[in-house]
Amino acid sequence: MPQTPHIEQHFTGSELIRDIVIGMADGLTVPFALAAGLSGIVNSTSIVITGGLAEIAAGSIAMGLGGYLAARSDAEHYANERETEQREVDMIPEVEVEEVEQVFLAYGLEKDESALVANALRQRPQAWIDFMMRFELGLEEPDPKRAPRSALTIGLSYIAGGLVPLAPYMLIPTAETALLFSVGFTLVALFIFGYVKGRFTGNRPFRSAVQTTLIGGLAAAVAFGLAKVISR
């Protein structure tokens, strides 16, 4: 596939960061809320720790394998579509030429200008298929090494994120005190994480920090409140 030359690709090389963000966002939020919820039911740090670790294990496997399959199915989808385009270019080239012309007509080119581009592409079948993949279908060729790397990155980030809210329960013997430290630590971690995430994703960092902290805090508060109400 020809490399489209740009100065302006914003997401290049940030798949790793995206995977870390995906894993850590959930890892910081869900185990945090669960630990808060469990603290609302039982006054035993060991149940909170065990439940929390079980959740971290489950969540990191589910998210990691989910990421693996998503990346794999992207790659398969791309290959299937490419085969279809290849077949269409071979079998019904007139229809495909017509489709290219339609694309350019839609962008306001004249009939003869569109025909010229379509014909020029027709002379170069591979470039033509690349063009259809990117332009007509909006698909980019996925990196084949992406799937396992993505799985590992998401899974490990989930574990790293999830250990933050659990650490206080491992260090402090009283569940109530541990909860306070867990809330404090995790809200700070969420704020820093949201700030960094904002910088990497092109959002305003401070706003991203506030939003991330609010979501995590809200989820934990609801989980804690719900657990208290139900277990009463």
Place this chain on the structure above:
Amino acid sequence: MPQTPHIEQHFTGSELIRDIVIGMADGLTVPFALAAGLSGIVNSTSIVITGGLAEIAAGSIAMGLGGYLAARSDAEHYANERETEQREVDMIPEVEVEEVEQVFLAYGLEKDESALVANALRQRPQAWIDFMMRFELGLEEPDPKRAPRSALTIGLSYIAGGLVPLAPYMLIPTAETALLFSVGFTLVALFIFGYVKGRFTGNRPFRSAVQTTLIGGLAAAVAFGLAKVISR
């Protein structure tokens, strides 16, 4: 933005389905694994139910709001990039014409053919910007109504998915027996969900069903095993 005319858009109209799949995949998996994990520690259905509901509340809030913010930040990213393109087209049109030519040169068109297309686009600034957005940056204009709808769909799908593994604990008084039914029910639900997901996402349904069931089962087994080992 001009509608690119295609026969072959595969993802059109499936944002709703994608959101349901996102929410339900995690909703079926994580609360399932957590319930299994909690069953490995305590022999009390009420703790499993309360912990499970707390997790469902936390997870649906975290995922729903996460989906909301993701959709919002997509929209903002698009608007920012569009503004940048607009400014560049106004300020340094020669550079932008050059960029369009580069795109077509990369697809194997001749210099004069590329220049013709670039010039034709130059006559129509709005279409030109649309072209750059889609082709150079690979960005589609997001639907502004997407964010709240996405949040609600993901959150509700998470809740619906999460109630499947918890239901047996609500109906059966013994945690051990409830666990067996929870595992049975949820594996069947994961299989059906995976099959349907495969049909909607263009993967082989049966393989998708097997994969989804394996991931969910593995996550639950690890959570259960880890909880048993730690709480011993």
